[in-house]
Each structure stands twice: as C-alpha cells, then as structure tokens.
Amino acid sequence: MKTRMSPMAKREERYFYLCISPWIAGFLIFTAGPIVASLFFSFCNYDVVTPPDWIGIQNYKRLLSDPLFWQSLKVTSYFSLVSVPLGIALSLIIAILLNQNIKGLTWFRTIYYMPSVISGVAVALLWMWIFNPEFGVLNFLLWKLFHIQGPAWLMSEEWVIPALIIMSLWGIGGDIVIYLAGLQGIPTELYEAAEIDGANSFNKFLNITIPMMSPVLLFTLIMGIINSFQVFTQAYVMTRGGPHYASLFYVLYIYQNAFQFFSMGYASALSWILFLIILVLTFLIFKSSPLWVYYESTRER
C-alpha cells in the first residue's frame, strides 16, 4: 500500500534532493559515467586522437600473454602481502604500548604521525637519498651498528621491494592514531573483570583486545590492501619501475600504457582487472570476517 505523503514531507524530500544534487551530478559525471566508458574502452583500440575502434576481447587476450602484466601483478602482490600485515602488526603493537598510561602520550603520537604529513614526492626523494648505496645513511648505520654491508637497495632487483616496504612502514602513524582511539574506547571494566578471574596479560590481549579491536582491524586491512594496490608515486619518482621491471607496480604500468604509450584501451582493460581484483579481495575479506570479527550487537558503531 502506498502511503500518501504530507506536503511537508514532500517539501523535505525536494530539499533533500536539492542538497545532494552536487554529489549526484558528480557521481554521474566523474564516477558512474567513467566506469561505463572505461568498460567500453577496454574493448577498443583507443589512442585519444582517433575515435575508439571496437576490437572485442583482444585487450584481455593480450593481457594474459603480456609478461609485464604478470610481472606488475607479482610485484604489487609481493609488496601488498608483506607491507600490509607488517604495518598493521607494528602499528597495533605501538598503539598498545601507547595505551599503557604513558607520560608524554601526545608527544609520541605527534612523532609517529609526523612522516604522514610530508608529501609523497618529498618522502620519495628523501628515501632515495637514504637508500643511496654509497652515501646513504641506512647503509652507513648498518655498517656502523652491525657491521653489515648493506645491499644496493633501489638499484638491486632483489632489494628494491623490501626497500619500498621499509619506507612504507615509516608512514604507519595514521594507523597508530586509529588503533589508539580504538583501544581507548574499550571499557576498562572488561579488563578488570578478567583480572579478577585471574587472566594474565596475554589472555587479556587475546580475549579482549583483539576481539574488541577486530572491526577496526578489518577496516584498516581492507583500506590497506586497496591503498597498497594503488602505489604509484614512490615507483614513478624513485625507480620508474626498475631495475629491470623489479618495481613495476600495477598502477605504474597502467599509467605508462595510458599516458606514455597512449594505449588507452589496453590501460582500461588493465584498470578493470585491478578493479576486479580489489573487489574480489574485499569480498573475500568481508566473507571471512564473521570468523574473526566481533561485533557487540548492543553497541552502535
């Protein structure tokens, strides 16, 4: 049955659509439209100058036999698989330490967050200098402290991704802030009750901290994976994908195809694969979440 709306409610509805009209227009022009167009381009030969030319699934076929596509997928997965869990673990540990009634908490938080304030390009340049095999401070410290002869980092096929992972860990301040806020939101009664029951620190961590933090961990895991699949600035500025394609990140490869080789059709096919990968990963993580994410049903958010 259709309920009749009062004139007041109708007016309210009109104002609602008026208010959100900028977003609706933006959504159609800059998101929905382009997604459809991108799907269309991915079935075309397109160089921007001449009109798109329909070639069916040629781009997708080409992609499967393109060694650089597989290489970029490998590089990106390697980076993502190591940097995301490592970043989450480290920031969770530091957040837990910060949550122990520490003096100077705001100072520590400021220091940890500071690297996240600097621009991607400036950070990339700074780390290029740090990783300099001969005059960089990292190899100097490795030698001075541990008598280890450091590798060539960005110039080594083997070490370039580990180098970029180390660099990514420098920017975990944002996660630390998120986790710290989450930890501060856990009711202290839970810990007190567990203590009365004779729980030790490890029990408390495993049975209170982790379950209470799991929704936040889920969120940062998903965002972390999405972001790690979109690495671009570091690769473009620091290595241009080298040496010998060892740091050819996926989005860098999309960029090269689109804006250096002007194969817009092929680049669109590549970005659709990226979209699908992110979609599938997000879906799988969500699907698995009932197994490890704890939602307190009575509490909102």
Added chain:
Amino acid sequence: MYLLRSRRKREVLIKSFVYVILMVTSIIILIPIFWMLSTALKEDSEVYLFPPEWIPQKPQFGNFKRALTFIPFGRYFTNTSVITFATMVGSLLSSSIVAYGFARLRARGRDILFMILLSTMMIPSQITMIPVFVLFKLLNWTDTFKPLIIPNFFGGAFFIFLLRQFYMTIPIELDDAAKIDGCSYLGIFSRIILPLTKPALATVAIFSFMWSWNDFMGPLIYLNSRDKLTLTLALSRFTGMYGMTAWNLLMAASLVVALPCFVLFFFAQRYFIQGIVVTGLKG
C-alpha cells in the same frame, strides 16, 4: 607485603620496558627527518662525504635560497596555492551541503543513495582516470588547473561521510525548534548546523589542503607547460636537472614544500586526529 612489593617492582620494570621501546621507535622515525634537515644544510662537498656527518660543519642556510631560485619556485608556489585554495573552497561548500541532506532530511531513496556514496570510497580512482582524462581533453581543459579543481565542487565521499557523522551528533530538537520559529531548511543549515560543526569543517579544510597540496598523479597527468607545474611536480623533476644529484638542494626544496603541512599539523593537530579517527583515513 612482600608480594605487593614484588608486584610493584614488576610493574615498574614493564613500564620502563615500554618507554624504552617507544623511545627507540621514535628515534627511528625521527632519523630520516633529521637526516633531511642535516643534508639540506650541508655544503656541496660535504654531501658526498663518507662516513657522513650528522651535523654539518658550517650550516649553509643559503642552500634554501639556492634551491628556491634554481627553479621558478615563486611561480610553482602560486600555482599550487591557487589549486589548493580553490579545492578547499569547493570541498567545503559542496560536502557540507550534501552532508546536511544525508544527515537531516528524510526522503525516499536516501539510504540507498548513502550506501552508493559509501561504496564509491572503495572504487580505485584508476578505473575512472582514463575516461575523466578524455572528458577534460574534449573540453580542452588539459594543461589548465580546471581538471584539478572543478571535480572538488561536486562533493567528496570521504568529506560527506565525515561531516554527516558530525551532523548526526547535533540534537534534532534544535532543527525542530527552529522550524517552529519559521526557519527554512537553508536557515537551519547556515545558522544551526554550520556554526555547531566548525571543528568538523576545519578537519575537512585541513585534509583537502593536505591532499591537494601533496597531490602528484593529478598534476602529472594534466599539467605540461613549464610555467604551470605544481610544487610536487617540480620537485620530481628536480633530480634530472643536475648531472650528479645535488642532494643538499633537493632536501632543502623538499623541506620547504613540506613546511606548510608541518606548520598546519603542529597548530591543528586536534583536527587531524579527529579526522583520522572518525573516517579511518590516514591523511
């Protein structure tokens, strides 16, 4: 008594252990920043010394001037400021009004539209990048600032979400009271909602500043002419300008580019933290 004392002792021990770890990790975080500053102040010959010096013999503050005059810094600073300022204005105007709609006005289809808004946050920008580029190319807007500014006037999903969360915390009774007094929706928005959510608006302003100021891929795709570059784009080209990279000048220039962000962070840290915590964004 003995038990109590040993327990206290253990607590002190654990506490000191915690402090040690926090100190050490803080120092590790700070070393690169210190190294950046130290390099920026070194003489040209000092940069390639091994073992390196932590503190330059004679700090060369002139390096900053050299770095800034080597590239047309003033020009790029103006370009970046124009883009950033316009982006902030656009984000604030559009996101605040859209968020008001989602937070306060009841309408059919609202929840579905909000779900769509949330899901757009997960879409990688690479998927829309090429068609949007083609669109701007058709409009003949490439090599202008428009592609970097105009989209911000249509509301960003993250900002809309953040503001909506804040608006929801304002008691709806305030709106109802104002309505009874004959206040229009626009009046409620501008006289009640906006003044009460200034901190949230500050957060939006800060984040849009940071993103726009530090954006790299956008300017890289759209800007070509030498006099239209932004600071980040100019920085990235700096490496190729000298034969052997002048790291002292490069670090000096990087520090200058990062300076506004540092200053903003130190004075408005509260808003940074708030924004990060509410949206889960890392800034």
